[in-house]
Amino acid sequence: MSDESALLREPWIDFGRQREAGKFGIWVFLASETLFFGALLLTYTACRIEHPDAFAAAGRETNVWYGTINTAVLLTSSLTMAVAAQAAEEAARLRRLVLACLIITAMLGLAFIVIKGFEYKEDIDKHLVPGAGFALPQPGAQLFYGFYWLVTGVHAIHLSIGIGLVSRLIWVLYRRELPAKDNPEIEVTALYWHLVDIVWIFLYPLIYLPGRAS
Amino acid sequence: MNRRGASGDIRHLWVRNLLIWAALLVLLLLSLIAAYIPMGRITTATGIVIAAAKSTLVVLLFMELASAKPLIRLAAIAGLVFLMAMFALTFADVLARP
Numbered sequence: 001m002s003d004e005s006a007l008l009r010e011p012w013i014d015f016g017r018q019r020e021a022g023k024f025g026i027w028v029f030l031a032s033e034t035l036f037f038g039a040l041l042l043t044y045t046a047c048r049i050e051h052p053d054a055f056a057a058a059g060r061e062t063n064v065w066y067g068t069i070n071t072a073v074l075l076t077s078s079l080t081m082a083v084a085a086q087a088a089e090e091a092a093r094l095r096r097l098v099l100a101c102l103i104i105t106a107m108l109g110l111a112f113i114v115i116k117g118f119e120y121k122e123d124i125d126k127h128l129v130p131g132a133g134f135a136l137p138q139p140g141a142q143l144f145y146g147f148y149w150l151v152t153g154v155h156a157i158h159l160s161i162g163i164g165l166v167s168r169l170i171w172v173l174y175r176r177e178l179p180a181k182d183n184p185e186i187e188v189t190a191l192y193w194h195l196v197d198i199v200w201i202f203l204y205p206l207i208y209l210p211g212r213a214s
Numbered sequence: 215m216n217r218r219g220a221s222g223d224i225r226h227l228w229v230r231n232l233l234i235w236a237a238l239l240v241l242l243l244l245s246l247i248a249a250y251i252p253m254g255r256i257t258t259a260t261g262i263v264i265a266a267a268k269s270t271l272v273v274l275l276f277m278e279l280a281s282a283k284p285l286i287r288l289a290a291i292a293g294l295v296f297l298m299a300m301f302a303l304t305f306a307d308v309l310a311r312p
Binding site: 020023024027028030031032033034035038039042045046049064068071072075076078079081082083086087090091094097190191194195197198201202204205206208209210212213214 | 261
């Protein structure tokens with residue numbers, strides 16, 4: 001437990017309390033994020049009730065393979081992130097495992113962004129950007145794609161922030177500026193990362209799966 | 215002894231988390247297949263139910279809410295409670311329109 005003094009921050013005098021407060025703080029933040037993304041999903045649902053056929057037609061135009069592969073990529077990144085966080089709690093000698101898993105997590109996050117980039121390119125080529133020259137005739141389809149661009153864009157920003165946070169962790173752990181064992185920063189970053197994954201888990205059926213059966 | 219302990223730790227870590235990961239991928243595949251089966255209005259509902267199952271796995275096991283203290287659980291649930299209020303109030307209007 002000699003690492004605790006290196007990790008203790010103002011205003012806490014007790015490391016246990018600091019960890020609890022950090023965990024509580026990030027969960028409150030994640031609850032606010034739930035409301036933020038929830039409001040977007042609510043808008044989607046309300047619009048979809050108004051235009052069910054247009055949303056099915058628009059959903060068919062998305063590339064289900066990019067979406068599915070990206071979901072698998074994010075789920076795998078959650079796996080490596082969870083292993084990193086749990087290994088950091090487990091024992092100081094697992095530092096290399098923590099580092100390796102964090103590096104893989106950041107790389108999977110980058111892979112997601114790259115795949116999304118290819119998908120965006122395809123969407124733009126198919127004229128699926130709302131506005132003049134939009135590919136689909138139904139007005140509801142533009143609403144769908146308005147949601148699509150907004151929500152995937154906001155998600156990509158969140159993921160980019162996550163990649164930045166994980167990269168920073170890799171840097172400080174690699175240079176041994178902070179110990180990995182019981183480091184609350186790993187815990188908090190992991191929780192944020194998982195939430196970004198959960199947001200995508202819900203976006204997947206809403207964006208990529210409508211209209212496939214018809 | 216010590217080395218053996220370390221590899222035992224690592225093995226345990228991976229087995230537990232790989233099982234959760236495998237379950238998540240199976241659910242992903244399931245939702246993809248279900249989307250192509252014509253079930254009318256249930257199709258999207260199926261996708262959302264599977265998404266809820268996936269995120270429950272992530273929240274309880276990856277984010278360790280299953281073993282978290284009550285205060286942490288309350289903070290996590292607060293978001294869901296307000297979300298439900300938001301959906302309920304909105305649909306009270308949207309679904310009741312003529």
